Structures are given as C-alpha cells and as structure tokens.
Amino acid sequence: MQWTKVLGLGLGAAALLGLGIILGHFAIPKKANSPAPQDLDLAILETVMGQLDAHRIRENLRELSREPHLASSPRDEDLVQLLLQRWKDPGSGLDSAEASTYEVLLSFPSQEQPNVVDVVGPTGDIIHSCHRTEENVTGEQGGPDVVQPYAAYAPSGTPQGLLVYANQGAEEDFKELQTQGIKLEGTIALTRYGGVGRGAKAVNAAKHGVAGVLVYTDPADINDGLSSPNETFPNSWYLPPSGVERGSYYEYFGDPLTPYLPAVPSSFRVDLANVSGFPPIPTQPIGFQDARDLLCQVSVSVYNRLELRNSSNVLGIIRGAVEPDRYVLYGNHRDSWVHGAVDPSSGTAVLLELSRVLGTLLKKGTWRPRRSIVFASWGAEEFGLIGSTEFTEEFFNKLQERTVAYINVDISVFANATLRVQGTPPVQSVVFSATKEIRSPGPGDLSIYDNWIRYFNRSSPVYGLVPSLGSLGAGSDYAPFIHFLGISSMDIAYTYDRSKTSARIYPTYHTAFDTFDYMDKFLDPGFSSHQAVARTAGSVILRLSDSFFLPLKVSDYSETLRSFLQAAEQDLGALLEQHSISLGPLVTAVEKFEAEASALGQRISTLQKGSPDPLQVRMLNDQLMLLERTFLNPRAFPEERYYSHVLWAPRTGSVATFPGLSNACSRARDTASGSEAWAEVQRQLSIVVTALEGAAATLRPVADL
Amino acid sequence: MQWTKVLGLGLGAAALLGLGIILGHFAIPKKANSPAPQDLDLAILETVMGQLDAHRIRENLRELSREPHLASSPRDEDLVQLLLQRWKDPGSGLDSAEASTYEVLLSFPSQEQPNVVDVVGPTGDIIHSCHRTEENVTGEQGGPDVVQPYAAYAPSGTPQGLLVYANQGAEEDFKELQTQGIKLEGTIALTRYGGVGRGAKAVNAAKHGVAGVLVYTDPADINDGLSSPNETFPNSWYLPPSGVERGSYYEYFGDPLTPYLPAVPSSFRVDLANVSGFPPIPTQPIGFQDARDLLCQVSVSVYNRLELRNSSNVLGIIRGAVEPDRYVLYGNHRDSWVHGAVDPSSGTAVLLELSRVLGTLLKKGTWRPRRSIVFASWGAEEFGLIGSTEFTEEFFNKLQERTVAYINVDISVFANATLRVQGTPPVQSVVFSATKEIRSPGPGDLSIYDNWIRYFNRSSPVYGLVPSLGSLGAGSDYAPFIHFLGISSMDIAYTYDRSKTSARIYPTYHTAFDTFDYMDKFLDPGFSSHQAVARTAGSVILRLSDSFFLPLKVSDYSETLRSFLQAAEQDLGALLEQHSISLGPLVTAVEKFEAEASALGQRISTLQKGSPDPLQVRMLNDQLMLLERTFLNPRAFPEERYYSHVLWAPRTGSVATFPGLSNACSRARDTASGSEAWAEVQRQLSIVVTALEGAAATLRPVADL
CATH class of the missing domain: 3.50.30.30 (Glucose Oxidase; domain 1)
Structure with missing residues (x-):
C-alpha cells in the first residue's frame, strides 16, 4: 500500500468530515497499556500521518508568534507555560513534562x-x-x-x-x-x-x-x-x-x-x-x-549590556514500552528575536502538533513506542544555542550512552518548494523511507521524496540518483548533539526553489517583519508545507522509536569516507607525497570500514528474515547507535571549543576531505618539510585513521575483539 | 553449601587421585553448546575452583621465568608463541587467540x-x-x-x-x-x-x-x-x-x-x-x-639508547553465549626486566592456569559464559604500561562501550600472608562474595576473606568491619583502563604480613635475583598462595561473566563520595568560605548520588525476586556498567596525560578529597581571593559537581530524563 494514496484519501476525508471523524477513521483500538508490537506498526503510522493537521499547526503558529518572545522575556516564560500545559494535557499530553532553567549570560x-x-x-x-x-x-x-x-x-x-x-x-x-x-x-x-x-x-x-x-x-x-x-x-x-x-x-x-x-547557579563562571x-x-x-x-x-x-538571565528548556517525555533507555530526541528552540513566526515558531508549531497527535494516541492507550521519545523546547538559541548546549553539558554521559538520534526542526518552512534535510549519513535511509510514503503538498501526485529529488540530488555510487542531504554546520540546536556528543542528527525543513530566488535566507530573517501574516500570506498559505514537515518528522520519529531494528544505515557512511578519501588523493596526494606522508593507512582504514559496514548490513538482513530474540537485536542496535560516537575525539581539535567529530568539525581548508587533514594541509602548504606544521598534518592523519579503524572495529561481530 | 568445605574435600581428592579424576569428579556433563544458564551456575563455579591447580601454576612459572624475557627480546617473542599455543590448544584452548604487535620506543x-x-x-x-x-x-x-x-x-x-x-x-x-x-x-x-x-x-x-x-x-x-x-x-x-x-x-x-x-606503523610519531x-x-x-x-x-x-621495537600483546577470547558484546577483561603483562619470576610471571602463571581450566570446560562443551571473557598478555609494561595503553588507544570506543570490568593480576604473590585488592568501589562486593567462599592457604580453616580482614580492614558506615580495598594508582596495566577509559578495575595479589617486614616491596624486585627458585623457596613454597589468587580471580571472573545481574554494587561509591565530601568540609571548608566558595552544591550532589544509587539497588532487589525479562536486566546492567564512565572528563586535567577520572586522578594536595579540588586548593592556598588560582578551585569544584550530578542522573529510572 502506498502512503501517498492512503494520505490522499485521508486528506479528502479530513476536508469533508472534520477531525473527530478522522480520528475514528484512523485509530485502531487497542487495550490500554497493551504491549508494544515487536516492530513498527504501519497502522499507527497511517493514523499519525492522517491526524497531523495543517489548520492546527497554523493556530499554533498564530499563538506562538502573537508577541515578541526574546529569550528570557516574560512572553518567553509564558510560552514555557503553554508548552507545559499542552504536554500535561489529560487528553493529548505526554507521560511527563518539565521545565529546567539555566542562568545564562545574554x-x-x-x-x-x-x-x-x-x-x-x-x-x-x-x-x-x-x-x-x-x-x-x-x-x-x-x-x-x-x-x-x-x-x-x-x-x-x-x-x-x-x-x-x-x-x-x-x-x-x-x-x-x-x-x-x-x-x-x-x-x-x-x-x-x-x-x-x-x-x-x-x-x-x-x-x-x-x-x-x-x-x-x-x-x-x-x-x-x-x-x-x-x-x-x-x-x-x-x-x-x-x-x-x-x-x-x-x-x-x-x-x-x-x-x-x-549553567546551573552553582557552576563556576569564567571571569x-x-x-x-x-x-x-x-x-x-x-x-x-x-x-x-x-x-x-x-x-x-x-x-x-550583558545580563545574567534565567532561560528555560521544556522537556516532554513519552516513555518507551520495551527499551525506555533508548531516547529519540526531537527538539526546537522557543526564543525568537522579535515575533519570530518563521524563526523558530514555525518549528514549534509543528512540534506541538506532533506531540498532540502522539500524546492523544498515548492517552487513549492505543499506542506506546518501543523506545522513549523526548520532545524538547530549547531556550536562548538565538544567543548561541545556549539551552541545548547547557542540556548536553548537564547530561553528557547519559545522552551519549542512550540517544538513538536527534531530530531538529527549527524553521520548518522557509518556502514551500521542497523538503531540505541536513544530516549525517546513517539517517539518510530513514528519511528516504519516510518521504517516499508521504504526498508532497502542491499540485500533482508526487511523494515528498519525488519532489525533493527534483531540487536537491546527487548521483550515489550505490543508489544512483537520490535526494542529497546537506551536512550539519552549527546553525541550530543540532550542533552540540552532533559535534560535542557524536549523536546522529538531522535538521528538517521545507525550503526555496532556488531558480525563483537567490535570497541568502528568507528576507525578514531576525527582523520585526517575521510575523504570522508574513508566514500565512507569503511563505506557506494553507500550511501544507508545515504539514509535510510534520509528517516527515513524525514518520522519522515513529520509525526510529518503533522499529525492531534501528533504521540507521551505517554503511551509508562508506560513500562519505570514500569521497573524502578521493578528495585527499586527488587534491592533496602529490603535496603529501612531497612531504613523505603516505595516504596508504587511510586507504586501508576506509576499505576496512566499507567491508565491516557492509558485512554488518548483511548480518542484519539475514537476522531480519528469521525471528531474532530481542537481546540479539539490542546488541546489533547498539552497534548502529554507537557508531557515530566512534568518530569523536575530544583531543583532536583542542582549539575548537566543543568540536570533537573528526568528520564534521569546521573545515577551513579548501579540499573537501577530513577537516583536520584539510585544515592542517592548508596551514602547512607553504612551510618546509619537517616543520611543526607538517607534523600536525601527520598527527591529524593518524587521528582520522585511528577513528576509522576504531569505527570499523565496533562494526565487527561483537565477540571478535 | 560453604565453599571452604567443598574445597577442602576437593583438595584432598586432588592429592589422592590426580587431575584426570578431579575433572571427572567436578565436571557436570552437559551437552555441547548447551545454552548458557540464566544466572551464575554454582556447580560450574565449584568445578573451576576445584580444578585450579597449584602444581600446574608452579610449572607455568618455571617455564615462564626460565630465561630473562625483557620486552621485545627473542624470549619475550617465544612467550608470545607459548601463550598462543596454550590458547589455541584443542583440548583446553579458548575460542580464539591472536597476537597484535605495536612498534614502540624502548x-x-x-x-x-x-x-x-x-x-x-x-x-x-x-x-x-x-x-x-x-x-x-x-x-x-x-x-x-x-x-x-x-x-x-x-x-x-x-x-x-x-x-x-x-x-x-x-x-x-x-x-x-x-x-x-x-x-x-x-x-x-x-x-x-x-x-x-x-x-x-x-x-x-x-x-x-x-x-x-x-x-x-x-x-x-x-x-x-x-x-x-x-x-x-x-x-x-x-x-x-x-x-x-x-x-x-x-x-x-x-x-x-x-x-x-x-603505536601501529602508520601512526604519527612525535619528533x-x-x-x-x-x-x-x-x-x-x-x-x-x-x-x-x-x-x-x-x-x-x-x-x-632509544630503539623502536616491536612489542606484542596476546589476546585470547571466550565468546559469550548470550551477551557476546559485554567483555570481562582479565590481563597481565608478560615482559620482565630479567627472569621476572615474581614480576610478572607469577601473574601469568595464574593466568595460564585459569585459561586452561576455563578452556577445558569450554572445549568439552560443559560451559560457555553469558558474556565474553578476554584474556590479555600485555607487552612492554615495564617501560611504562605500553602494551595495554596502546590497546586502549586503538580500541577506545569499543572497549569503553562494552567492557564490564578489568581484572589485573600482575605480581600474583609478593608473600603468602594475605590477599590484597586495589579497586574502585563497585568491585568490592564481588570480591567479597568470591573470597568468602574460598579457603585461605596456610593453617586453620579460614576463608580468604576472614584471613584478609585480619590484615587490611576498615570500619564501613554501611557494613561495619570489612577488608579494605586500596585505590588504584598507575602501578600496572589497570591504569589506562580506569584513568583513560573509566572502566571499573581491580588488581589482585597475595602479599606481606606487615608486622614481619617493612620491605618497600619484595627485595629482589626488578633485579636478576627475581627467579623461579626465589619464588619457590621464599615467597610461596607449595604455590598455595598462587592457587588462592587463581581461585579469587577465577571466581570474580565467573561472577562477572555469568551472573544475570552484574555484581557491581554502584551504591558502594556512596561511601567514597561521602568520605571525600567530609574531608573537604573538615579540612578545606573554612578556607573555601574565606574565599566565598560554597560546598553546598557538592553536598547536594553527593546526597543525590546516594539516594539514586540506593533506589537503583532496591529496584534491582525487587526485580531479582521476580523473573525479569533479559532486556530489562540488560538495561539495568548497562546502568551499572556505565556508571564508572560518568566520572570521566577528558577536559578536567588537560596537563595530566591520560588522567580523566575526576575521582581517581593523581592527588598532590594533602587533603584526601576529590583530587582536582584538593590539588587546586593546595596551589591556591597562599594566593589572594579573586586570583586565577581560586577561579581554578571553583572550576574544579564545578567539574566534580557536574560529574556527580551526571552520575546520579544515569542511575535514575531510565525513562526519567
């Protein structure tokens, strides 16, 4: 059954019969607290997709952007209460919700x-x-x-x-x-x-x-x-x-x-x-x-003036039925510079609609996910990702050990042309699976995936033509999760047709003109792009939290590593050779990673055909979940605060390869062999090789040390 | 049934009937590759205790110490082959064994x-x-x-x-x-x-x-x-x-x-x-x-002269039947300065006997542990823990994610008076359980535990008089595991009656007089202390690898934290107050840890009474296993290479409290308030508070973020 068709039907029904009836139409009654199914339940997924309501998202946005809500302002605190009220609602709330406050310098x-x-x-x-x-x-x-x-x-x-x-x-x-x-x-x-x-x-x-x-x-x-x-x-x-x-x-x-x-009150503060x-x-x-x-x-x-202010995060939790210690994190910031209808309230409007739909299923006893889902509303993002960063500092180990993935939806709609996703390679497959099954807004009967590939695409050596994911910089709250904790992350939005505008970003960005009417009239009249983002994020979250095997395809990292390696060989090979530095160990490490990732994929395929016991699956899922951690090295870039990911740290060198290598080569280029600058190139190369060898080692059968 | 009595019987039988008969006596036949039992099998434990043979340990030691085997010497390489041969033996070998070689500067x-x-x-x-x-x-x-x-x-x-x-x-x-x-x-x-x-x-x-x-x-x-x-x-x-x-x-x-x-050939080397x-x-x-x-x-x-040399680790693996991705690591170094009968061959002699007994059960199909057991023979320890450190550098993430505990037996017998154990608090309970059930060598009918408490003891606020464990410095290969990776570790040996000698260490330490006869005549004639160490380590390893719930008692950390806190309050409180630094947040953090650790213990007790499903137990075990990791902060002591554990990093300050706090206070003592030295005191205090709060957070029910 194609999602696109089901949804077409569902949407027709919604228009005719209203929400109450849709709920009746999609909901599959189950006894309260029934045990979670072994695997992703397609009927539940269908229900969720059908219930995500563009009109409600619009009303969320109207309320969220009614007043300016600069970080730590009274209106920002009002929105904290709004979130708590929604997430504690007896009919559509979550298992628990609380605000946590940091004292930060704004x-x-x-x-x-x-x-x-x-x-x-x-x-x-x-x-x-x-x-x-x-x-x-x-x-x-x-x-x-x-x-x-x-x-x-x-x-x-x-x-x-x-x-x-x-x-x-x-x-x-x-x-x-x-x-x-x-x-x-x-x-x-x-x-x-x-x-x-x-x-x-x-x-x-x-x-x-x-x-x-x-x-x-x-x-x-x-x-x-x-x-x-x-x-x-x-x-x-x-x-x-x-x-x-x-x-x-x-x-x-x-x-x-x-x-x-x-930034709790007791923490040491730098002078x-x-x-x-x-x-x-x-x-x-x-x-x-x-x-x-x-x-x-x-x-x-x-x-x-600098001021110490209290700024809150709000966290809402749906407890996992089977693996409550595995967290699917989904977040956005709450604070804006002025009314912030686009940035960030369009994301929060989607967040609230998604939590309402899932919360309602939960409160009815229809559904409880296999793993825990955590909704987060971050404070003071505009001042430098402050709320999310403090959260990762406070719960560093716990989050690192248990988080399956982080999903960020900040500005959910820049424009209504196409989906745009930034993320690390393992999330590509789950986003593809989700978007192939959801109808794209606008005319025609395309899936979001088929529409997306028209705007952003690349030729993959493995899959042929596919939509291309962007890489994660530090533009929103995903930054501490990917760079500091090494958690597979993604950022989802609807965006421009670049043939129609060359705007650097939507024009009223961070101004007092970023208001509800601006969104309602110019960016997403009808809010169908908001709904598309809500459905995409919702499907990704359900797949990550309910699938028996985690839908993180670690072998998709092989393409990235191979392209980094090729760039190094083509654009730095001769230079490195002049300085007696061999890329041989890097070649070996990439090959080892490719082989191990592919073999792990085959073991999973084989197991999926049988009926593996939950502990076996847990062990494999741990390998998938923790792969991203193996690319962290807190000692790799001591001068780059928080950046520890040896593949995604900021690259200033011109060659599109491993950032440590690219940057070190760029600095060493005009110095003599034997200099400290070339020693640093060799050190950075060793750091990457060690990380890739270590990553490959974690993908091997777990009893082979 | 008391172990002491069973063993008395077993030993009598051994003397009369020889080893073959003992095997028959103790072994409980099971079909090959039978599924592992749900929990520690006491019959298997009894079998292992009975089969650990003092005579065989003595013969191991004779062979190991026959020639000098300085790191990377030809004889050291011969011993690599000896270990491989033993661990690949068809009748008493392990599942797999291999040597891995590093090129290191000696x-x-x-x-x-x-x-x-x-x-x-x-x-x-x-x-x-x-x-x-x-x-x-x-x-x-x-x-x-x-x-x-x-x-x-x-x-x-x-x-x-x-x-x-x-x-x-x-x-x-x-x-x-x-x-x-x-x-x-x-x-x-x-x-x-x-x-x-x-x-x-x-x-x-x-x-x-x-x-x-x-x-x-x-x-x-x-x-x-x-x-x-x-x-x-x-x-x-x-x-x-x-x-x-x-x-x-x-x-x-x-x-x-x-x-x-x-130190693989491709790695960058410092000039x-x-x-x-x-x-x-x-x-x-x-x-x-x-x-x-x-x-x-x-x-x-x-x-x-400095020389680049090849030095090998040898690793032998018993694959876990149920959770092969959980590793119980047991190791000792192989290299000595000269013949090294005491240091380190007395430990390797025990290691070989233990691997033989477990390997034999394995090859007969009698037993396979729930979790994997990894035997390690480290190279070049005498030059600075080189083999073990390189191993942790190569497999950092994998080991950190999966290792239950590291057990080190270097010098197994310094003298034959009493057991001596160094370790982190969570290992105390498993060592106590093991030693209460093993007969002490020497006259009388005491357990190892009851003998031990006569020599090393302390008054515990929780348990009353108990044997006291020492803390882990950096004297042997446990150092990278505890300080760099945050893995719960222990070091086990038999040692002196301090009323009989004030020797700083056994007198022939690191000299050419540390020979087989020296051990055989003066330290452990009859090798019964070796056997006692083999049984202690063996019982600990079986308990860690076979118990359904991991026998790591994290609440035993509460006593340590409380004593560190009390020392800070008593010996630094007034000084800190003069400089407007409050210990309040530390008090709160310690209290929170105590409460969470105790509550977790109660949840485990309750579960143990029922029949919890394996996934539930796995989640709790992950909390126990990973607690030690939460005390790591690679940015806490940037000047102390490898030391990242905020509780066990080297302490140079005189006050027996958290090392970062003690050292920073000691440096700041004579400087003015507001100076950088006092800022560092505050920073170190915050690092400890954050670590303890983070540790407590990982002990909470996993769905409570």
Missing part, C-alpha cells in the same frame, strides 16, 4: 540609551541619523517588546571615524582594502551580511585597527535585488528598507560563562575579563535604507 | 659500551668502580640475556662531579640541601629508591643544577636492615648487596612517541626532540654494596 541593548548610528559632518554636526527601529508597517513592529536591532554580545562604545566599505568583512576583504592603500586604522567598516559569520566580521576588522563595524542586509543578497517599499513586505515576502537582521555575534555556542559546564569569543569592537546592524545613505564620518554608539 | 643500555659509575680521585684516578652486573649467585645472574642494570629512558651522558647524598630525591630533599648551604650545581646526586617516582628524582635534581643521578636500594627500605651475603638471597628472600633495581624512568605511560594514538617525560639528566641505578663505597668525585657514564 546581551541586550540598553532601553534608556538606545544604540545610535549617525553620519557626522566635518564640524561635528549630525548630517543623518540611522533609524533606531524598523518601520511599523503592520502594527507589529512598534510595540514595547520589539527589541531594538543590535548585535548581541558586541561591546559598548562610541567610536567615530571615516566610513570604509569592507564588503562581507572577511579577512581577504580587509587585505584587499590594504592592498588598495586604504587606511583602516580608526575607521568604521560598513559590511554586509553573508560570507563569514557575524562575529568574524568584527574580529577581522579589529585586527586591522578598525574602530567599529556596521553590518547591513544587502537587497542583492536577500531581496533578489528589490528594495522599494511597494515591492517589500507587507506587499511581498521581501524585506522592507528599514528591516534589520538581529543576531548573536558570539563566536562559540553555549553560555559564554560556563563552557563545558551546565568576564577572561571570556573569549565576543566581538572585540562595537558593532551594530542596520537596514539597507540607512546603508544607502551613509557618507563621510560615521559615529556608532553601542550601549549593549 | 630504551636499552648499550652492549658495546656498558654504563659505568666510577669514584674518581682528585687527580682523576679511578678509586672505585661500581659493579656493572649483579653477582652470579645462582647461575641465573650471569647469562648474556641478563640486561645490565639501567634507568630506562635516562639520556646518555658522562657527567662527573662531587657526590651529594639527596635522600629520596624529592623536591623537599633538594630544598633541604640548599638550606644547609650545600652547592648542588654540577654534582652527582645519590638518592635512594622510594618516596617519589623514579623519573621524578632526576627531574627534581636537574632543577637544582645537578649533573647526574644515582639511585640505590637501601637495605633499610627493602631488606628489613639486613645486608650481608649470608643473610640475603639465596639464603633468604632479601636482596644481595649487588642487586640493582631496574625500571622505567619515563614520567607518563604508553609509547612515548604516540600519545593518544596506537624525539619534542618528547616530554624523559629524565633530563643521566641517571643510573646501583646496588647498596656500591652505594656504601661511594666517596669523593663520582663519574657516571650512561650510554642508554
């Missing part, structure tokens, strides 16, 4: 003394003042809770100097200016968003003596070139001229005062003077309207 | 140019030359394979200078000399073994400008004051005047060139110039005969 503009950007004439007279707020175009940009646009964690200060346009504020941009003989000392650098991280612009600028940094959003990057008020929101999805992207300018993630420790990762000079974001008007001397007055 | 004296210590008169004439070899008193000290006494890893060099007696070569010893106005620059320091580590003597000396170090064994420390040839070996167990203790003077452990990487941890100045050990004669100017000529 940064805010001063209310008394707003940040100011002025153009100053030769005699000190103010020629032009930049807007301090965005234009109140829908009545939602003017309230007292709309935080002034600012660069979180930028230091206070009132520098004044000549304006220099520094493109994206990358290191090469400042070098180029120097080459052109432009004096940077004491200037104000005007940079545009994109290219490098927010904080990096100030770090790079300060190295050249720049006194202050402005960051604006260029219409070419975000609005497909359009910039006039009648072409922008509320008349289109494009950013109005007054729109300013807020954001955290902190270089790392987690609470800045408690690296590697949970403020010793905190690293803040922008070194005053920095302020502005809109393109103001950017266009800037001339001459510019004076930037930044009055940001 | 240090040897030059054969062409022996190390020399001369007393030189004012005009340069040689007044006295120290012995270059030990006296050939039994015909075993004279062979070509007896390595010249030397300080492994001491650099070459030929310093000459005035002799200064520097006691044990501790930092305070050199300071005392300075206070007395004695010029140390350019001198040769004569130090005696003990007090501080071998390498530390040279490190401390070099700081004061000393040019060379001699280290001798003082009869007061090792021979209960006796020193004349007719009072020493071969006439007693005491060290002859010419005896010289060899040893590694390397500060860390593992192969010096490949920290954190396995020799960048290796840290070697003694900084030429150093040479001498006997007390020579030490007594030293006067005036002394010239020390050290010609040690």
